[in-house]
Amino acid sequence: MMAEWNAWTDDQLKTYNFPIHPLPICSVNDPQAEELIKEQKPVVIKGSELISTAQKWDLEYLREHIGDGEFTVYESDSESFKYYDDKKVIDGFTPPMKQRRMIFSEFYDAIKNKNRTKKYYLQQPLNDKVGPQIVVDFINFNWKWIKQQQMNNNWGPLTSNLLLISEEGNVTPCHYDEQENFYSQANGYKRVILFPPSQYKYLYPHPVYHPHDRQSQVDFDEPNLKLFPKFKKVVGFGTVLGPGDVLYLPSYWFHYFETLKNSGIATAITFWYKAAPVGNITYPLTAVQLMAMMRNTEKMILEALKDYKQVDIFWNMLAAGRYC
Numbered sequence: 001m002m003a004e005w006n007a008w009t010d011d012q013l014k015t016y017n018f019p020i021h022p023l024p025i026c027s028v029n030d031p032q033a034e035e036l037i038k039e040q041k042p043v044v045i046k047g048s049e050l051i052s053t054a055q056k057w058d059l060e061y062l063r064e065h066i067g068d069g070e071f072t073v074y075e076s077d078s079e080s081f082k083y084y085d086d087k088k089v090i091d092g093f094t095p096p097m098k099q100r101r102m103i104f105s106e107f108y109d110a111i112k113n114k115n116r117t118k119k120y121y122l123q124q125p126l127n128d129k130v131g132p133q134i135v136v137d138f139i140n141f142n143w144k145w146i147k148q149q150q151m152n153n154n155w156g157p158l159t160s161n162l163l164l165i166s167e168e169g170n171v172t173p174c175h176y177d178e179q180e181n182f183y184s185q186a187n188g189y190k191r192v193i194l195f196p197p198s199q200y201k202y203l204y205p206h207p208v209y210h211p212h213d214r215q216s217q218v219d220f221d222e223p224n225l226k227l228f229p230k231f232k233k234v235v236g237f238g239t240v241l242g243p244g245d246v247l248y249l250p251s252y253w254f255h256y257f258e259t260l261k262n263s264g265i266a267t268a269i270t271f272w273y274k275a276a277p278v279g280n281i282t283y284p285l286t287a288v289q290l291m292a293m294m295r296n297t298e299k300m301i302l303e304a305l306k307d308y309k310q311v312d313i314f315w316n317m318l319a320a321g322r323y324c
């Protein structure tokens with residue numbers, strides 16, 4: 001992967017032994033970008049100026065202007081920040097990280113504390129508690145361009161802009177989301193690896209009832225190929241996002257993010273949109289339709305059985321010796 005203008009070098013990236021092909025990179029005026037978005041394929045868009053007013057959002061600027069609202073900050077003993085749904089916690093589940101609420105200056109002090117043993121990741125929807133300067137920056141995002149994308153692709157409403165402040169080395173393990181996302185890098189450097197929905201069977205997402213719903217069960221650093229043998233077939237599409245880059249991250253595409261080692265803080269903002277309504281069903285079903293159908297089937301069975309421990313038994317009764 002070629003470092004742009006020597007902003008970073010390959011030794012700042014974690015190494016994985018699956019193939020990683022480059023993601024398409026287009027200028028915002030290139031019709032190819034619109035084409036790929038229409039086809040729900042990922043593309044890195046350069047020059048959109050989507051969040052150029054946020055490129056100055058470093059820790060000092062934010063500490064001065066972000067206001068005294070509380071922020072969700074994840075605290076981890078490792079570099080991994082694997083999301084869990086705290087409304088789905090099941091007995092025996094131990095959250096892999098701690099969810100804390102802090103005002104920004106507490107987060108600032110935690111990051112600057114040289115003697116700390118924990119790692120931190122601020123992940124907070126931008127809301128009306130932010131200070132007036134942040135509101136001005138927000139209003140001056142390139143809403144004209146992104147609203148055009150939303151309209152062209154018949155997406156639903158913007159559901160949230162998540163402010164992400166990550167420190168060097170942090171990893172968001174592989175998962176998928178059900179919404180369309182224009183992932184916008186304000187500053188710092190993040191490497192992303194994407195996998196199409198068709199690789200669902202290689203990535204073994206947790207069951208829908210599990211707190212780690214939508215997250216891959218496979219530990220990329222030490223994949224258990226006995227439990228997850230098809231993982232060895234996985235093929236990724238990756239790039240490094242730098243300041244001003246916008247990644248169109250289609251719904252249901254699996255993705256993994258890492259903040260480059262020795263690259264300091266990385267600030268990004270998501271633009272999550274409700275996906276377009278499913279068009280008329282044609283066969284064979286698309287991978288996205290199959291994923292949605294599998295999710296609904298799991299939910300329906302859990303609803304019928306009430307107890308998630310019965311779901312495993314039910315599946316085995318249904319499939320063992322009959323379908324597999």
Ligand SMILES: CCC[C@@H](CC(=O)O)C(=O)C(=O)O
Nearest residue numbers: 123164172177181183257270
């Ligand atoms: C909580 C969201 C984290 C983000 C990845 C990252 O920046 O670490 C992501 O997964 C997404 O934008 O969908």
Ligand SMILES: [Zn+2]
Nearest residue numbers: 175176177255
């Ligand atoms: Zn995600």
